[in-house]
Amino acid sequence: MTTLSEAYRDHPIHLHHIIPLDFDSVQAVPDSHVWPQSDKYSPSSGVLLPSDEHFSIPIIDLMDPTAAARVRHACETWGAFQLTSHGVSSCLLEDVEHEARRLFSLPARQKMKALRLPSGATGYGLARISPFFNKFMWHEGFTIMGSSADHARELWPYEYKRFCDVMDNYQTKMKALAERLLLLILESLDISKEEMNYSSLVHASEKGACTALQLNNYPSCPNPNQAMGLAPHTDTSLFTILHQSDTMGLQIFQDGVGWVSVCPIANALVVNVGDLLHILSNARFHSVLHRAVVNQTQHRLSIAYFYGLPADSQVSPASKLVGSGQLPIYRSLMVKEYIKMKAEHLDKALSLIRI
Numbered sequence: 276m277t278t279l280s281e282a283y284r285d286h287p288i289h290l291h292h293i294i295p296l297d298f299d300s301v302q303a304v305p306d307s308h309v310w311p312q313s314d315k316y317s318p319s320s321g322v323l324l325p326s327d328e329h330f331s332i333p334i335i336d337l338m339d340p341t342a343a344a345r346v347r348h349a350c351e352t353w354g355a356f357q358l359t360s361h362g363v364s365s366c367l368l369e370d371v372e373h374e375a376r377r378l379f380s381l382p383a384r385q386k387m388k389a390l391r392l393p394s395g396a397t398g399y400g401l402a403r404i405s406p407f408f409n410k411f412m413w414h415e416g417f418t419i420m421g422s423s424a425d426h427a428r429e430l431w432p433y434e435y436k437r438f439c440d441v442m443d444n445y446q447t448k449m450k451a452l453a454e455r456l457l458l459l460i461l462e463s464l465d466i467s468k469e470e471m472n473y474s475s476l477v478h479a480s481e482k483g484a485c486t487a488l489q490l491n492n493y494p495s496c497p498n499p500n501q502a503m504g505l506a507p508h509t510d511t512s513l514f515t516i517l518h519q520s521d522t523m524g525l526q527i528f529q530d531g532v533g534w535v536s537v538c539p540i541a542n543a544l545v546v547n548v549g550d551l552l553h554i555l556s557n558a559r560f561h562s563v564l565h566r567a568v569v570n571q572t573q574h575r576l577s578i579a580y581f582y583g584l585p586a587d588s589q590v591s592p593a594s595k596l597v598g599s600g601q602l603p604i605y606r607s608l609m610v611k612e613y614i615k616m617k618a619e620h621l622d623k624a625l626s627l628i629r630i
């Protein structure tokens with residue numbers, strides 16, 4: 276079966292788009308990291324603080340009997356929501372954040388030992404979207420797919436086990452939560468698991484879902500208005516479950532409104548609709564454009580769990596949602612084909628598969 280790593284292998288990335296800045300060694304934002312102020316990519320462009328509830332993403336309690344309807348509304352209007360009562364313990368969230376902090380606070384030369392390979396998918400480095408932008412992001416990341424042992428051993432030859440145990444446990448809990456959420460999302464689209472007549476989704480929830488864990492670090496920045504933490508993008512996943520530390524930084528784009536900050540809520544997880552769910556829902560749910568901005572005094576961490584379909588499966592608008600007067604908006608294609616298109620064309624990928 277094709278894995279996500281194999282799907283990325285054909286798209287080597289140049290080393291200067293993998294190696295992060297040694298943030299400890301700079302006093303000012305270097306020109307290579309200064310983003311233009313005048314366009315939509317400007318880090319300070321049109322941001323709304325969610326002081327008004329109309330400008331904040333919905334908060335959904337997973338145990339609420341009306342959760343499916345609320346999920347549908349959130350995914351149709353925002354493409355994102357904050358999830359509470361999700362059953363992932365606050366201890367585990369603290370542990371995963373603590374381990375991520377421990378990793379990113381290592382000296383730069385130590386982190387470089389676990390650098391992602393040019394044609395690799397896992398390890399330490401800049402975000403994969405880096406080559407699409409003229410300027411570099413104020414960010415360093417660490418990607419895990421399955422076991423983190425090989426890279427963790429490079430970072431801590433003798434004491435890597437605690438890191439691996441926490442990451443394994445977190446991925447196990449995230450997978451179980453993602454499977455619950457997938458069923459809720461199908462229910463919200465009025466599709467029962469039995470009606471899911473193509474195998475990929477059933478397949479995904481039962482065995483081969485393509486998943487990845489992404490640890491993100493945004494060091495404090497001498498001039499946050501000039502720098503960009505993570506440039507605007509949509510996730511390729513079905514959906515992403517994100518834990519953010521208690522520093523503001525995540526923003527989502529809402530048409531006609533602009534960039535809206537997603538306030539950290541203790542123990543809530545942010546769920547973002549990704550491209551695959553957008554395709555599957557025949558664009559009823561939208562894959563949310565989001566970015567991360569940086570802070571002058573506090574560094575910020577986030578931990579993203581990407582839940583996708585198996586790379587070898589087919590994705591298309593669900594048959595339940597097309598037919599009765601509704602035409603499919605996207606053609607059917609293999610998930611790995613879509614991953615490849617995204618790696619080559621980023622935000623143009625969806626338009627390339629429109630019918």
Ligand SMILES: O=C(O)CCC(=O)C(=O)O
Nearest residue numbers: 489491519525567577579
């Ligand atoms: O740091 C964040 O809040 C966003 C992270 C993100 O969008 C990603 O890892 O894809």
Ligand SMILES: [Fe+2]
Nearest residue numbers: 508509510565
């Ligand atoms: Fe993202």
